[in-house]
Amino acid sequence: MSEAAIVIEHVARRFGALEAVRGATLTVERGEIFGLVGPDGAGKTTLMRMLAGVLRPDSGRITLEGIDVAADPERAKTALGYMPQRFGLYEDLTVDENAFFYGELFDVPRAEYRERVTRLLGAAGLAAFGRRLAGQLSGGMKQKLGLVCALIHTPKVLLLDEPTTGVDPVSRRDFWALLYQLREQGVTIVMSTAYMDEAQRCSRLALLHAGEVRECATPAALKRRLPGALLAIAGSDPRAIRDALADAPGVQGTLLMGDRVHVRVDDGGLRGPELEARLAERALAHAPFETVEPGIEDVFVALVGGAA
Missing domain, CATH: 3.40.50.300 (P-loop containing nucleotide triphosphate hydrolases)
Incomplete structure (x- = not known):
């Protein structure tokens, strides 16, 4: 059967x-x-x-x-x-x-x-x-x-x-x-x-x-399918951080997660310093970037397209 x-x-x-x-x-x-x-x-x-x-x-x-x-x-x-x-x-x-x-x-x-x-x-x-x-x-x-x-x-x-x-x-x-x-x-x-x-x-x-x-x-297999790397950035104005990074080179998607922003990039080692510099240019205070494991919400946004 x-x-x-x-x-x-x-x-x-x-x-x-x-x-x-x-x-x-x-x-x-x-x-x-x-x-x-x-x-x-x-x-x-x-x-x-x-x-x-x-x-x-x-x-x-x-x-x-x-x-x-x-x-x-x-x-x-x-x-x-x-x-x-x-x-x-x-x-x-x-x-x-x-x-x-x-x-x-x-x-x-x-x-x-x-x-x-x-x-x-x-x-x-x-x-x-x-x-x-x-x-x-x-x-x-x-x-x-x-x-x-x-x-x-x-x-x-x-x-x-x-x-x-x-x-x-x-x-x-x-x-x-x-x-x-x-x-x-x-x-x-x-x-x-x-x-x-x-x-x-x-x-x-x-x-x-x-x-x-x-x-x-x-769920584990879906997370492994997420392309690139996922960076988490915390700051006092997460919406402004998201907007500042949304169109940066190498950024493939952004997602607000409470007081943090998840930023999906093609190469974490390369793009991290570039994103730091972009936020510094705009005087947007933030904690150090972290590379994090994606959640299902990150995977969903990446796989179906769009940003939130």
Whole structure:
């Protein structure tokens, strides 16, 4: 049997004149946490909705656990759990009532339901909140309840569309702890994210831009593909530093990172002194340059083009 949980072959989807996804081809192996990374409008949500069978592709084919999603979406739904950006919790129902509703929706046998929901609510830290209305939960707790509901029928594949957007850092950490537990249990996870620190936790990443898959590899492999060297410069006016260096010879891209500027150059040893001189000419105070390891955000900007 193939180790692929999901196979996406030349998939495209158009909305009028907008080509939201163009010729996407990807394979997701069983037990992976696979990340879709890209800016707003890159096609992440459209691709996720096609994986879930909510949208039909205009062309191409998606198979999930050997099931053709477009040809047999109802059968595919039994193998997957889908948590969209705005998960459909019922805020006037309690935690227990929401979980029960999704158990009934997926025909979970009553004899198995209680054990499953007790285990899932316990793992999510929600066991003590069964009688609380979903509308009274914090953002992070709502997301964890959404995950419980998406898992109530023990899917083999879990699809998460930016599940931690707007969630506080502690809740994000707890959410990721749950994802790691699921991976250990053999669940395949596909998630889209706008957080680059989360992207680095994925087994592999697909970088999407303007509806196309530009790159697909492990985070470490993507970092190795970054051309040239990466210099970090800290100063009191990082925007002015970025603007001063953006068009300097040998500079291939710049990116603001808090109070620092990441500058991608063709040759760190050669360009470092030149950039120092340029900043001195403009009287821009800064700390000494450092050569740093690129992050996923640096790689994304370099590979898809543009500066930020």
